[in-house]
Amino acid sequence: MNNRELAEAILKEVGGAQNIHSYANCMTRLRLQLKDESKANRTALNELAGVLGTQQQGNQFQIILGGKVLKVANEFNELVPMNNEENVGVEEKKKGGISNVLNTLSSILTPALPPIIAGGLLKGLIFMVINFGWANGNGDTIIFFNGLSDCMFYFFPFLLAVSSAKKFKTNEYMALALAGLLMYPFAIADGQQIIRIFGFVPIAVVDYSASVLPIIFSVWLLKHVKRFFDAKIPEMVNMVFSSLLSLVITAPIAMCLLAPLGYYTGEYVALGVKWLIDFSPLLSGLIIGSTRALLVLGGMHHALNPIMQQEISSFGGSQLLAMALMSTIAQATATLVIYFRAKQTEEKQVALSAVVPAYLGITEPAIYGVLIKYRGALIAGCIGGGVGAAVSNVMGGVCYGFVMPGLLSLPAFMGKGFFGIIVGMIVTIVVSAVLTFILMNRFNEKEEPEERTGKTEQTTPIDLRIGDVTIQSPVIGEIVPLESISDATFSNEILGKTIAISSLDGTIYAPFDAEVKAVFPTKHAIGLESLATGAEILIHVGLDTVTLDGKGFNLKVKQGDKIEKGQTILTFDKAKIRSNQLNDVVLVVLTNSEQFKSVDKNQRTETINLENDLFSIIR
Template identity: 65%
Template sequence: MNNQELAKKILKEVGGETNIYSFTNCVTRLRFQIKDKKKVNQQALNDIEGVLGTQFQNDQFQVILGGKVVNVSNELNELVHLSSDEKEVSQEKKSVLSHVLNTLSSILTPALPPVIAGGLLKGFIFMFLSLGWVAGDSDSIIFFNALSDAMFYFFPFLLAVSSAKIFKTNEYLALTLAGLLMYPFAITDGQEIISLFGMIPVVVVNYSSSVLPIIFSVWLLKYVKNFFDKVISEMVNMIFSPLLSLLVVGPIAMALLAPLGFYIGEYLAMGVKWLIDFSPWLAGFIVGGTRPILVLGGMHHAMNPIMQQEISSFNSSQMIAMVLMSTFAQATAALVVYVKSKDMKEKQVALSAVIPGFLGITEPAIYGVLARYKGAMIAACAGGGIGAAVSTMLGGKGYAFVMPGIISIPAFMGEGFTGILIGIVTTISVTAILTFVLMNRFNEKAESESVKKDELNQVDLNIASPAIGEIVPLNQISDVTFSKQVLGKTVGISAQEETLYAPLDAVVKAVFPTNHAIGLELEGGIELLIHVGIDTVGLEGKGFEVKVKQGDSITKGTPILSFSKEIIKSEGLSDTIILVITNTENFSSVEAIVEEGSVDLEKDLFKIKK
């Protein structure tokens, strides 16, 4: 499935364009602001090939895609045309802390690509200088230093744009406020305080690389601009609303909000440093050990402002080094699962998660592997925690905000780099050993079922009839989708009775809202659609009763659906039972054993070869 097809399927299952306020993406997941949660088909989304998982997190609906998220997001941008004046997203009741963290994450996420790129570039420059490969005073190094510093030094400009989008105010006025924060007045001559109107003190602070000052300022701009837009006549609004907004917000921002944000950030960074200094091993163990759980819950972005503030305040971050250890732990656990698993499908999933994991994208490992193997998840948490504890005790730290992974290691070169190397070795060793020991300790049943399924996949399977009746030739089925077998190998039955039964042991994968059709996953991964009648969806459930629910595990012979032949025929519709193997292409051969005559619950309809 290509990215465009994946985007179309995701858009359909989140309720379509009309059910979306807005959407964005981070490094690994799409983040939707949804109007009506009931219209989101979460189960169908989870079943889409390429979707690693979904979840509602605060007021966001997140679709986890891993490394392909950017391309899928680009395809969604082509499919979705949201108006710029969309209504404010309705706010459900949630804690103040939850709202603040979610807002910070939404503002910082769009600014991550240039920051990550700059961090990697700074790491490589540092490595080249340390190894003596380039001269520090060369024009090329001066240029690339500027390139790697630009997004950090002018970080308020990046955040001004994303803040304006989140707070729904004018982006260019927000950029003007960022320019005011970065304007070099009073810095060159050493002044620390200037006075507005001879009475309002403004503390002169270097706001480069800062986070909170511009966010606070743009937040105020939203309310001030909205106020002037309402009270000023439309004829002169374009002139006076921006002017008055800047005249009000500028002084308040510089005298109060920006210094407040600056010192909140500084003290937050100092608090984190104090906790790390107080007990390096405990801080490392907690951060490194809980990282997979935070990622699983979509809460890991709340740590980004802290790491960025550490770098802004101290030119380095110990927390980002802790996250690096967890990254290696998660990737190592997935690698061990690949080596040890006996299920070919599981091995493929694990292997596809290893390379992105070591590069820093761990969602494929977490959702595709660790969430299924609890022992591997425990091993990754323990290994990441122990490795981070060792690294922190030995002074490991990062010198740029990067996506922690193998290619970003140059950003950790400097004081404490020995601690980074020892921490990585410890992380990989502990995680590998624990994963080998614990992998199947907590899900032996699942592993044995996987082996059984793998063995089952090597033999032929026959599928019995779910009803007693007569075979209906394909050329007598009025719907060409079924008669031409567009969806897969198809058989029609004219049932004598009004109850259908499970033809094999199965899991109920889908129950259609109108109750006229059921999707089953049978032994060996066979996907069977049982569809009652032609065009019976128009009955809207009248005359149908489903006896199972989605997610049920059922055995052969279990009653799954009943229907009224009388009601169907009274509407002038056909009551033919349609059976379709919807993943026919996955098998070397799918044959219809019976093409005419009578059938019963013991008579096989399909013969399938792997």
């Protein structure tokens, strides 16, 4: 069972996405808040290959996965998108600044995409029908379907009003009223661009059709104004007066300030992108085409959607979408090459299942399930996408509708510059295929088993001495009996042989010369691998200290660092942890215990220091 299949099985056994209120992950487990905990089938979950155990901790249902939790969590993120405030995952709530803005835009735009994608495909089909002379461009049928393809773009503020209201948790119909105001055809004299309300407040008369930011800004203001009046006005007359006052206050501010700000912001962003592309179509194609896969990998590619839509609104077509198409084709081609070259049946099946969605425009399964494992193929796809995008850009490739970039959406690219799209795709396929064939196994941590010699190889990076290996304590303190630990993951030693220590000085020291293999963002857990023996330990400070979000922890190292025995790697505030009613015990886990013939633990309860042994190992 691969990580994707495991994530799907977990999702099924916890009651599906509809039963998940929020979720996050730590160093060892998925932490879920379920709407109905009775729907979680713990027996079935415990029997899944890869699941080490389950437990209920407070209001969290925890699925223990050990070292593979991050990979499974990545797949889980693809299966359980949390796009509204009710279902925001814990990790998403912690983000701020630019990340929060991008996530907000993405969650507003995503629900409105289906009609936009449909309209883009329909517009592409109309271009194709007219270009090939299959229908009269002035005929009633074409006029009708052209109107159908245009309406979702023209009235885009109405679509965004609904999704914005859902995101900001305000009344959807009030938001639609603001969209109606943006689109209202004011009866004004020819050439008049400003009207004044109350005789002095200027309102710019702007065409807000197909715009993105004006309605989002306006609904955001509506949320705060309406919340204020809802709190101040008695319930008996709230529906009447709260709505009236909210619109009377919001509408002038929105039309005078926020809508023009959003409109011109979008226009200038689009002009900036257009300037960059015109300045150097070759360079902009290389940069955008080669980095899109990395944006997908980080979940940031949706942030480009408003710019693409603004391009279409301002210039009638999007060159960014054309470049995105080349990146999509590149990732799909790299995955297809892996399908033909992989030796294991399971890897072939995973690759093949990802190829078809990738060519249709959904590259996440290919990137997360295949290319992230074959780093050389990911690099090849990035280069192929960049070269293809540069060629397409130079030859004027454009998309005339907002679509998911893939083979099915090709009609939306038909028109001026379509020859550049075809040439760009050919170049993309050739470059990506050739480079994937060459680089596929160049940067992998491990070679494919079938390509090794028939001899038994030493796979554990340890020395060949026979005899005892000892691991000394990373903590100065008192050993605590495991049966007193309330977390079954540690008390039952699910992750490996475990010792609990109460620290005297709130300091974690390196127990051996090591490489830092993992550091959790909340700083409460560190994974180390001994450079001399290959022993892997997890040092976990406290129980449920992930909830502190790093407060009270001072991390001295980062992932990938080489550290020396005795070096201070982490300090923590014991008082801070205890003031939050949390246990500050330090848990030291030998996570690869199963690789050794036997492991004996120090069972003493007296004070222990850095020279005392925790584990004695026989290999």
